[in-house]
Amino acid sequence: MPVQRILVFRLSAMGDVALTVPVIRGMLEENPNLSITFVTRPFFAPFFEGIPRLQLYFPDLKGRHKGFGGLFRLFLDLRKEGRFETVIDLHNVLRTKLVRSYFRAAGTSVFYIDKGREEKKELLKTKEIKQLKHSSERYCDVFRKAGFNVQMSPVPAIASSAKASEKIQEYLESQKLPEQTLKIGFAPFATHATKIWGLENARQLMQLINEKYQAHFYLFGGGQEEIEKLQALSTDNDHITLVAGQMNLSEEIALITRMDFMLSMDSSNMHIAALTGTKTISIWGATHPAFGFYALGQPEEYSLQTPADELACRPCSVFGNKPCIHETIKCMEMLTPNIVFRKMEQLNLFQIQ
Structure with a gap:
């Protein structure tokens, strides 16, 4: 049977690209x-490590490929890669539309994502909470509209490379943590302020956990500003390791797979952790x-939020990405470190597996 070649677009953002992985694997x-x-x-x-019959461009x-002329050159360059029977646009932004x-x-069949904007606007307007279709679904x-059979591949969908896994194994061994130490990944930042719980809350939560349990925290994040803030949080704390800015993405993925669980905001780190099959607890604010x-494959009760x-x-x-109507971010303020800690205990997250 001849091989059928299709072209798929998703340029950004990080979490959205990660969420394509179980779909591409399933396809x-x-x-x-x-x-x-x-x-x-x-x-x-690194998200696509080990997926057969997949080429990245x-x-x-x-x-x-910058600007309108560059996007036409991108079209010509892609045509040089060979004939594609179908084009699938999972991004549906100006660049990919062009x-x-x-x-x-040129005669190629094209299909693109329906992002469900009207449904989301309606939920936002009425505040009537009903679960909308997940982004990965x-x-x-889009692939089904194009005539393909597809079911998402189950998690873990993102796998670490052998090289990164070996390096992280050596890294963890070098830390010489006591055997019963909980390894907790913590990603306290997100793209927008209304999705960030706050570093003081993060500090208090880690303190509450350490007062009762033997735990070591690994801080994840990106960008110089986040790294500097996380560095201040980890300084003079021997139970905290700064990961942000110290490892490449492949190594971070390998480290996440070794965590007992991951604690994250509504962010790309939440999606990455969930897609590796790691227990992922998420803290939600304005969204x-x-x-x-939501984090794929995780129980609904792992999403912690002000009702x-x-x-x-x-x-x-x-x-x-909208400013809060309150002087402070009320939904995050109501979700205190004590509330989060008690909920985590109720979920039996501090039991060593």
């Missing part, structure tokens, strides 16, 4: 005559899991 598992070329950024390559969006229009004009729908961005019926304004944003 290739259920369609053995299929080959996928996936257009994304090189930084995200990295556009030069700051150089050769490139897919060139393929459509929306990705599946809500009902919009379809919407206790705060009339919540949720106030799909993505967390």
Whole structure:
């Protein structure tokens, strides 16, 4: 049977690209005559470690493929890769709309994601909480519209490379932690302020845990500002290790797989941890899991949040990019370290496996 080649686009953001992985795996598992070329950024390559019949293509969006002329060159460059029977746009933004229009004009079948914007606007307006379709399921729908059989591959969907796994094994051994020490990953930042619980809350929660349990914390994050803040949090604390800025993405993925559990905001780290199969506890502020961005494969009770019926304004944003109407971020303020700690105990998260 001849191999069918399809072209798939998802350029960003980090969490959204990660959420394509179980779908791409599922597509290739259920369609053995299929080959996928996936257009994304090189930084995200470790997400796709070990997936057969998958080729990654990295556009030069700051150089050769910049601007309208560059996007046409991207179309021409992709055509040089060979003939594609179908183009799948999982991003549906200006860049990908332009490139897919060139393929459509050349006679290639094109399908693109319905992001469910109207449903999300309605939920935001009415505050009537009902679970909307998950982003990964929306990705599946695009392939189904194109005529393919697809079911998401179960978690763990993101795997660490052998090289990174070996390095992390050596790294953990070098720490010489007592045998019964809980290893807890903690990613206290997110893209928008209304999704960030706050470093003081993080510090208090780690203190509450350490007063009762033997635990070591690994702080994850990205960007110089976050790294500096996390560095201040970890300084002079021998039970805290700063990971942010110290490892590449492959190594971070390998380390996350070795955590007893991961604690994160509604962020890319939440999605990455969940997709590795690691227990993932998420803290939610202005946004809500009902919009379809919850951590895949995790129990609903692992999403910790101020109940919407206790705060009339919540949720106030799909993505967390709107300013809070209160002087402080009320939904996060109501979710105190003591409340989070008690909930974690109720979930039996501090039991060594």
